[in-house]
Amino acid sequence: MENAVYINNLHAVLPNRPVSNKEMEVVLGEVGGQRSRAKPVILRSNQIKTRYYAIDPETGEYNYTNASLAADAVRGLFNQQGAQLEQLDCLVASTSMADQIMPNHGVMVHGELKNPSLEVISTAGICLCGITALKYAYLNVKAGESQHSAVVASELASNVMHSRNFNAESEHKVAMLNQKPEIAFEKDFLRWMLSDGAGAALLSNKANDHGLSLRIDWIDVTSYADQLEACMYAGAEKVNGKLKSWTRFDSQEREQHSILSVKQDVKLLNENIVKYTVEDALSKIVQKRGIKASDYDFFLPHYSSGYFRERLFDGLCNIDFQIPYDKWFTNLTKKGNTGSASIFIMLDELFKSGQLADGQTLLCYVPESGRFSSAFMQLTVINK
Numbered sequence: 174m175e176n177a178v179y180i181n182n183l184h185a186v187l188p189n190r191p192v193s194n195k196e197m198e199v200v201l202g203e204v205g206g207q208r209s210r211a212k213p214v215i216l217r218s219n220q221i222k223t224r225y226y227a228i229d230p231e232t233g234e235y236n237y238t239n240a241s242l243a244a245d246a247v248r249g250l251f252n253q254q255g256a257q258l259e260q261l262d263c264l265v266a267s268t269s270m271a272d273q274i275m276p277n278h279g280v281m282v283h284g285e286l287k288n289p290s291l292e293v294i295s296t297a298g299i300c301l302c303g304i305t306a307l308k309y310a311y312l313n314v315k316a317g318e319s320q321h322s323a324v325v326a327s328e329l330a331s332n333v334m335h336s337r338n339f340n341a342e343s344e345h346k347v348a349m350l351n352q353k354p355e356i357a358f359e360k361d362f363l364r365w366m367l368s369d370g371a372g373a374a375l376l377s378n379k380a381n382d383h384g385l386s387l388r389i390d391w392i393d394v395t396s397y398a399d400q401l402e403a404c405m406y407a408g409a410e411k412v413n414g415k416l417k418s419w420t421r422f423d424s425q426e427r428e429q430h431s432i433l434s435v436k437q438d439v440k441l442l443n444e445n446i447v448k449y450t451v452e453d454a455l456s457k458i459v460q461k462r463g464i465k466a467s468d469y470d471f472f473l474p475h476y477s478s479g480y481f482r483e484r485l486f487d488g489l490c491n492i493d494f495q496i497p498y499d500k501w502f503t504n505l506t507k508k509g510n511t512g513s514a515s516i517f518i519m520l521d522e523l524f525k526s527g528q529l530a531d532g533q534t535l536l537c538y539v540p541e542s543g544r545f546s547s548a549f550m551q552l553t554v555i556n557k
């Protein structure tokens with residue numbers, strides 16, 4: 174018999190103090206000693222007002238690693254009586270870019286936690302790897318293989334957004350007599366879009382004896398890599414629509430072209446993100462699950478920019494799945510775009526907001542532009 178699976182607690186960690194739009198370039202640094210001309214335009218479009226970085230704003234030094242940030246989020250799950258870190262039998266950790274290439278991120282988080290030996294899994298990806306980590310833990314508990322699983326998604330985007338990563342490219346362009354040695358827009362675009370944070374969830378096969386739990390009803394994940402080329406990528410250069418790996422460049426080329434930076438094909442993103450990750454993906458789920466828009470009390474959409482808010486709404490309308498804005502819950506403007514951690518950071522805030530009541534149903538949406546993927550998840554509120 175399959176187990177029901179519940180989220181018993183959530184916890185988010187946002188490092189240091191919030192950073193305003195005016196402070197961003199001070200914290201991340203100017204590339205080549207020049208202010209970004211793209212930054213004001215991008216910030217007006219994404220509508221993010223504050224975000225967080227794992228960089229001490231006073232010293233300019235990092236005071237977190239990706240693994241330590243994730244570990245702090247997991248520790249924060251155990252602030253209620255009865256739940257203990259030592260009881261975990263499964264840890265699933267995800268991130269877009271770990272502190273190192275090897276070993277995997279999950280074991281590094283386990284090393285930070287130092288809790289007793291247990292099953293450790295890492296999931297890879299970009300925005301979607303947090304929800305795929307959650308699905309692994311969900312299925313593990315559902316099958317009876319785990320009694321207490323912790324899931325954590327964390328991002329330290331500032332690691333690759335800092336100006337030091339682009340200075341060699343800027344200097345190379347000066348040497349090539351370029352009068353305006355600015356980094357390419359597909360790189361600069363993301364410097365003002367992404368930020369740092371971690372979110373964790375504690376799963377078991379029993380609802381909390383008192384207070385709130387969230388029952389996971391289903392999680393559906395779909396990839397469109399068979400139809401679309403890579404859109405957001407790192408550690409590669411796009412050549413004729415295909416990715417050329419960083420391993421195919423020598424060390425000088427990697428520096429001069431910022432090969433390890435994160436890049437976004439903005440045109441490809443704009444043309445396809447709603448069509449595939451909303452309209453196509455959700456239409457298939459409607460047929461599979463028999464759901465309708467009126468089923469939901471809250472809609473938690475992860476979108477990278479306020480620019481996509483109306484386009485997402487239009488996409489829902491196009492497939493007759495209109496969810497009014499008064500049911501939407503997002504904290505993008507004040508907590509930033511934290512990639513794979515965003516859905517956990519949203520859920521944590523809603524879970525602790527006092528707005529949830531027994532029997533309410535939540536629909537969560539997480540798209541990924543890496544090579545275009547989509548996830549939807551349904552949760553039901555249990556309040557004892």
